[in-house]
Amino acid sequence: MTPVLEVEGVRKAFGSEVVLRSVDLTVPAHHVTVLIGASGSGKSTLLRCVNLLETVEDGVIRLDGEDVTDPRADPDAVRRRIGIVFQAFNLFPHLSVLDNVTLAPRRVHGVARREAEDRARELLDRFGLAERAGDYPDRLSGGQQQRAAIVRALATRPRLLLLDEITSALDPELVGEVLALVRELKAEGMTMVIATHEMGFARQVADEVCFLDGGTVVERGSPEQVLSAPVEPRTRQFLRRIVDAGRL
Amino acid sequence: MTDWVPSARQREREAYRRRQTRRSVGVAGASTLVVAGVAVAVLVGSPGWPRVRGTFFSWAAARDAFPAVLAGFWLNVRIFAVAAVLVLAVGLAVAVLRTLRGPVFFPVRLLAAAYTDLFRGLPLILVILLLGFGVPALRLGGVPDGAVVWGTAALVLTYGAYVAEVIRAGIESVHPSQVAAARSLGLSHGRSLRFVVLPQALRRVVPPLLNDAASLQKDSGLISVLGVIDAVRAAQIETSYSFNYTPYLVAAALFLLLTIPMVRVTDWISMRALRRQSAGAR
Numbered sequence: 001m002t003p004v005l006e007v008e009g010v011r012k013a014f015g016s017e018v019v020l021r022s023v024d025l026t027v028p029a030h031h032v033t034v035l036i037g038a039s040g041s042g043k044s045t046l047l048r049c050v051n052l053l054e055t056v057e058d059g060v061i062r063l064d065g066e067d068v069t070d071p072r073a074d075p076d077a078v079r080r081r082i083g084i085v086f087q088a089f090n091l092f093p094h095l096s097v098l099d100n101v102t103l104a105p106r107r108v109h110g111v112a113r114r115e116a117e118d119r120a121r122e123l124l125d126r127f128g129l130a131e132r133a134g135d136y137p138d139r140l141s142g143g144q145q146q147r148a149a150i151v152r153a154l155a156t157r158p159r160l161l162l163l164d165e166i167t168s169a170l171d172p173e174l175v176g177e178v179l180a181l182v183r184e185l186k187a188e189g190m191t192m193v194i195a196t197h198e199m200g201f202a203r204q205v206a207d208e209v210c211f212l213d214g215g216t217v218v219e220r221g222s223p224e225q226v227l228s229a230p231v232e233p234r235t236r237q238f239l240r241r242i243v244d245a246g247r248l
Numbered sequence: 249m250t251d252w253v254p255s256a257r258q259r260e261r262e263a264y265r266r267r268q269t270r271r272s273v274g275v276a277g278a279s280t281l282v283v284a285g286v287a288v289a290v291l292v293g294s295p296g297w298p299r300v301r302g303t304f305f306s307w308a309a310a311r312d313a314f315p316a317v318l319a320g321f322w323l324n325v326r327i328f329a330v331a332a333v334l335v336l337a338v339g340l341a342v343a344v345l346r347t348l349r350g351p352v353f354f355p356v357r358l359l360a361a362a363y364t365d366l367f368r369g370l371p372l373i374l375v376i377l378l379l380g381f382g383v384p385a386l387r388l389g390g391v392p393d394g395a396v397v398w399g400t401a402a403l404v405l406t407y408g409a410y411v412a413e414v415i416r417a418g419i420e421s422v423h424p425s426q427v428a429a430a431r432s433l434g435l436s437h438g439r440s441l442r443f444v445v446l447p448q449a450l451r452r453v454v455p456p457l458l459n460d461a462a463s464l465q466k467d468s469g470l471i472s473v474l475g476v477i478d479a480v481r482a483a484q485i486e487t488s489y490s491f492n493y494t495p496y497l498v499a500a501a502l503f504l505l506l507t508i509p510m511v512r513v514t515d516w517i518s519m520r521a522l523r524r525q526s527a528g529a530r
């Protein structure tokens with residue numbers, strides 16, 4: 001079967017700073033790939049390239065076998081099949097939670113209001129946000145905002161979900177509720193690429209862990225292998241720093 | 249929650265707050281009276297007051313001039329209403345055109361930029377004179393030659409340029425991450441603008457837009473230079489009959505009667521929207 005996502009030799013530079021030198025990644029359906037790497041190693045940039053928020057300078061990205069880096073591809077059509085959740089939530093402050101969730105289904109996918117709201121309420125209900133549907137994002141806790149952002153990304157039934165350090169802006173006691181939601185998505189078979197610093201969480205959800213350094217994937221494998229028995233010195237060094245910071 | 253009865257301490261605190269509120273209202277009222285009293289005393293006590301009262305505050309002159317000035321003012325109101333709608337449309341369109349990226353839109357961006365630079369740089373009175381006397385003189389077939397039409401057009405062109413810049417500043421104040429979030433949901437450039445960026449941008453620029461609206465309302469009086477009989481011109485005519493300046497005050501009062509409620513109401517509306525959206529104290 002064709003993988004949902006294939007990344008081959010992707011390169012991206014900002015001016016003279018080469019952030020991604022040559023990145024390869026294959027994510028089959030229902031698999032979860034976790035990206036780890038130091039801050040500034042290019043995890044966000046890679047996810048933004050997949051979502052066509054950045055234009056790659058070389059290499060290919062295929063979604064369900066279709067080359068999305070082809071300049072003739074319609075970026076809006078590609079993005080409709082991908083959901084992304086950002087570190088800073090990026091909810092729309094002028095819209096209620098319900099309107100945040102129904103915006104894309106209604107305005108992009110042409111779903112009728114009633115139908116879009118029914119589905120949104122169902123999702124909000126499942127993720128413990130039923131009572132907050134009418135509230136504006138400012139009135140929600142950080143954990144609730146991030147869960148609402150995930151629900152917003154799910155509302156269009158994406159083929160692929162990209163999560164970019166979705167717990168980094170949260171107070172420690174709120175991290176759990178968001179990660180529980182992601183575990184549930186994993187159980188349902190959602191295909192995901194997750195950038196995170198939560199190594200315990202990576203261990204639980206990852207089918208494959210990729211360590212990004214110097215613009216390439218330096219080491220990849222099962223979570224046990226990469227996180228517990230890394231082969232590459234650079235991976236070991238990175239993990240030691242994480243342990244010292246108390247995050248493993 | 250239902251069986252909660254405020255403690256004695258809480259009741260005491262609330263009583264104290266109520267006393268404080270009553271005191272503040274009292275102080276504010278008293279100080280307003282004192283200031284107003286002093287102002288009136290200075291005015292009335294000034295050596296020139298008897299003459300000024302006769303020429304600026306004549307009740308009889310006001311009564312005589314009122315119908316004519318009011319009729320003129322009705323024209324100002326209509327011009328303002330039409331111009332305000334068109335100004336908003338022009339401003340919005342130009343601001344949006346200036347956000348378009350890509351080489352295809354280069355000429356559009358250039359034209360939009362040239363338009364705002366030109367009309368923000370020209371004195372309004374010149375634009376009114378040039379359009380109001382210039383265009384009808386061309387005697388183009390099928391083009392209206394009324395002074396009201398061209399005066400209004402001059403107002404729209406000039407204020408459209410200001411409003412376009414205000415709206416553009418609002419658009420640029422919306423954080424790029426909001427655009428990224430909208431685009432990543434699959435919204436096109438246009439839809440991101442319409443459903444995500446503009447609602448936030450416009451809310452932020454309501455105060456400066458109100459400034460421009462009040463200012464437009466006042467400047468609608470400038471088209472009197474074309475001979476159009478608006479409130480200002482009507483007052484001027486009345487003055488020349490009676491050699492009394494009270495009609496100008498009548499016109500001033502009419503302008504104030506319109507602009508002050510307009511500004512207050514919109515202030516209130518934008519406050520309410522803000523309060524609904526944000527959680528904490530503000």
Ligand SMILES: Nc1ncnc2c1ncn2[C@@H]1O[C@H](COP(=O)(O)OP(=O)(O)O)[C@@H](O)[C@H]1O
Pocket residue numbers: 014019037038039040041042043044045046
């Ligand atoms: N729009 C941009 N312009 C210039 N430099 C950027 C931009 N976005 C990211 N970078 C740079 O790319 C590098 C990788 O950033 P990022 O992908 O955010 O890393 P990570 O998510 O792994 O922390 C950083 O050095 C950052 O400064």
Ligand SMILES: [Mg+2]
Pocket residue numbers: 043044045164165
């Ligand atoms: Mg990042």
